Amino acid sequence: MNGPKIYFTIPLFGGIGITQTTVSSFVVMLLLCIAAVVLGSNLQKRPSRRQVLVEKGVTMLYDMVESTMGKHNSYWTPYIGALFLSSICGSFIGMTGIFRSSTADLSTTVTWALMTSFICWGCSIKRNGVGGWLKGFTEPIVVMTPMNLVSEIAQPISMAFRHFGNIAGGSVLTSLVYSALATVSAAVLGLVGKSVIVGVLVLTVGAALLYSGVKTKKLVRKIFGIVFAVTGALSLLGLTGVPYLEVGVPGILSLYFDIFSGGVQALVFSLLTMVYVGNACPPPEEA
Structure with missing residues (x-):
């Protein structure tokens, strides 16, 4: 299995490559923007079924964020929702057979993980100042400074590789199963024929x-x-060249690797983001 293909290069800043991941990410972003406009328009006092479902989903998202991060951090809900939808749609778009899953590219998950780390550092600096933030790396004792630094570096790395590894690994395994079933189909038909x-x-x-x-x-x-x-x-x-055994079996694997695993990884990534940002933004009385 190869990495994302480069479609063309924009001759700026030494060359900006437009890859399959870039296209998939922009398609997901465009679809989410269109969905937001369509679902958020024509809101009525007597809601329709569509409006009820949307309001229920938004309410559930706010409840999840407030229960995990605290009510004082409810303003992070739009960011968490956008992160979750970008992740799950970025994984599902690979099922179309046209676009590549954006989450199967390490650059995507690394960017999201770094965003979470920068948010945590920014919240800590806003609350404690630069000196207080740097002081956190030397507590409780100076000897712990290397461990604290490793912890800060390992946080985005673990988040990025967990998400990327599950999605990319599922894609590789599904591709191997497709190839194996095609070989078995040809062998069986050749033998019977x-x-x-x-x-x-x-x-x-x-x-x-x-x-x-x-x-x-x-x-x-x-x-x-x-x-x-x-x-x-x-x-x-x-x-004898028809890979008929590919019908059905890969679909069962797709239910797990593309749908179940993609949904779980999106939820886990969002929950970890909420936990890390919530720890960096404690309630005012604790701060």
Whole structure:
């Protein structure tokens, strides 16, 4: 699996490469802006179903931010919401087959992680001043200064690599499964297609299993019946190059790696951001 492809280069500042990740990120940003305008327009006192769902989602987001960061930090909700939606949509856009997942590029997650770190440092400086912020690296004892520095550096690195690793790893594994299933499809069809008798036999067994599965409502028999029937039919037609086994199995993997893992990583990244920023912005009485 290769990195993001460079479409073209803008001749500024030594060359700015426009990659697949750049295009995917701008597409996600454009879609989110359009959704915000459409969902936020024509608000009524007697809300429609669409408005009720939007208000419920916004309320849930504010409740989550306030419960994690405190009510005094509720003004961070738009940022957290934008971060979560950019992350989950950036992962889901790879399922289109046209765009590459923006979160499968380390530069994307590193940028988000650095933004979180800069926000934390800015909040600490705003509350304690530059001297108070620097003093935090030498407490409780001077010997701890290297460990504190390592902790500050490791925070964005761990956030970035966790998100990137899960999405990119899922993409690599799915690609390997696609390649393996294509190879198996060609091998099976080549083996069955050597004899017309074997092809007819496989087709007959598949039809029998499919009929039995429909009659008894057994899903396993239906699946094997379809596989055997398609194998026999393609071998008799001489279509040995059709990767028919790629249908279905990668879809199941996609449910986990693209949908479940993408959603979980977006939630985890947002929660970690809320925790780190919340620690840097304690309630006024604690500050």
